[in-house]
Amino acid sequence: MNKRIIVALDFDSKKQAMSLLDRLDAELCRVKVGKELFTACGPGLVKDIIKRGFDVFLDLKFHDIPNTVARAVQVVAHMRVWMLNIHASGGLIMMQQAREALEGFGERRPLLIGVTVLTSLAKEALEQVGIAGNPEEQVSKLAFLSLEAGLDGVVCSAAETRLLRAQLPEDFCLVTPGIRRPEDASGDQKRIVGPADAIQGGSSYLVVGRPITRAESPNQALKEFNSAIASVT
Ligand code: C5P
Secondary structure, eight states: OOOOEEEEOOOSSHHHHHHHHHTSOTTTOEEEEEHHHHHHHHHHHHHHHHHTTOOEEEEEEEOSOHHHHHHHHHHHHHTTOSEEEEEGGGOHHHHHHHHHTTGGGGGGOOEEEEEOSOTTOOHHHHHHTTOOSOHHHHHHHHHHHHHHTTOSEEEOOHHHHHHHHHHSOTTSEEEEOOBOOTTSOOTTOSSOBOHHHHHHTTOSEEEEOHHHHTSSSHHHHHHHHHHHHHTTO
């Protein structure tokens, strides 16, 4: 099966992360390790998660001078993660060098994904840092720059997928958070989209946190997300 659900391990301890993994089937999902868990537990935990059979998306959003990012990306690839990301606003050369740093990894090369515009930044916040105009145009511009640099896809909000999917190649990955079933609490997510709608809108992978991690039975919730997706694929 094509595992499209990426469960966000938004925890600050190994104990919490591992106890969730005990309750999830690695055949039914992949997992995301972000800055919180990585800062608390480091690469050792990432390796342990991979040993348990889970594909890991390491969400560290690198953004630095090209040489520094390329070297960090190579270290991440040696951990054998499945996917990692960098900020597209780091520029074309930074992204190209990151992509080149992965050349030697052959079949084990992780997918390299660009972060366009953080969804926490609205028009006014973008203007404050010197980016005028429509935020959607900036997302689109950075998605094309990611494509030009040879990246495998971008992270984007489900609200942006239709627009991007219409403009970008079919195999360019769109990785989408903010996914909820009708019965889920939206939490702090502002613009939520259902799993089937997100896939129909062109998402390749869905990042889901609390609706699965805080469910009474995380694996049951995961199965429900997978069935919703299966109904439209
Ligand atoms: O719990 P929830 O499903 O809202 O978690 C979504 C995950 O996706 C979290 O790890 C969050 O940091 C991440 N994310 C997001 N919105 C973005 C980018 C990432 O919710 N624009």
